[in-house]
Amino acid sequence: MDAPPLKLRDDLDLLRGAVDIHIHHGPDLYARIQDPIELATDARAAGVRAVCIKRHNFPTAGLAEMARKAVPGIDVFGSLACNRQVGGLNPLAVEAAIKYGVRQIWMPTIDSTNHEVVTGSVGQHGKGLTIKGGISDYAARQPRLYLLDDDGEVVPELAEIIQQIADADIILNLGHTSFKEMIAVAERAKRQGVKRIVCDHPFFLKLSSEQQVAIVERGVYMNFTAGELLPRWWRVSVADFAAAIRRVGVKRSVISSDVGQLHNPPMVEALRITCQLMLEEGFSADEIKTMLHHNPAQLLYP
Secondary structure (H helix, E strand, C coil): CCCCCCCCCHHHHCCCCCEEEEEECCCCCCCECCCHHHHHHHHHHHCCCEEEEECCCCCCHHHHHHHHHHCCCCEEECEEECCHHHCCCCHHHHHHHHHHCCCEEECCCCCEHHHHHHHCCCCCCCCCCCCCCCCCHHHHHCCCECCECCCCCECHHHHHHHHHHHHHCCEEECCCCCHHHHHHHHHHHHHCCCCEEEEECCCCCCCCHHHHHHHHCCCCEEEEEHHHCCCCCCCCCHHHHHHHHHHHCHHHEEEECCCCECCCCCHHHHHHHHHHHHHHCCCCHHHHHHHHHHHHHHHHCC
């Protein structure tokens, strides 16, 4: 009689079928711990289903396609962040990225007005994520990107980008923008037919509990990230992280890594740690799978 198959530990088992919609990689302007092929290889070995790779400064569609070919057996998707290096809120860059097959468009991150408010820096993250040699005086003098006009409406370029995202039926990510911008963009996006909207790392962005709930009430998924719990940018206790998920609801929550920095573990280990912490906080395996498997897959896949 054959012996029954060995059961993995719960934390490892939860990685099988996981989907990470926010993961950084090299080559990049910032030092990174893995390139997309190394990332995909590790993820496939752990049973991860899919990743969406991100750079703040350059689109990732080409690297995603190469990684898929080099590492069959895991889905690797690309994205675009609307920062200065692609022309900011540039509908032409978004159009090209969509035609290349990206599945997520980030609103401005490191070049947003709110990023400077949150981190005290522009184009970088201060300690732990800096560009070698810094940024040029020219880059530092560029106006930060803000999404609204004087009447509180989204600027025309953004309205065009929102429509492109709606027509392509991909993720609109609210980036590092302010609560006021997020609410306006989410409401406009819903009116224009966008079905997939994500707000990343609410504690990194210093969103209050009430603000997190208000964003989710507008049809947005809240993406809680391992990076918020890890040492360099520690923003929240494990207990408060778990409480926030309970408050906004598992059905509207996503767990992703947002790692790739040298001071953080690779994606697979970051997700494993987060799964174990959530188990210790009383979340069931099914609840974690909802946030790490089902919800991000619903967002990412066509």
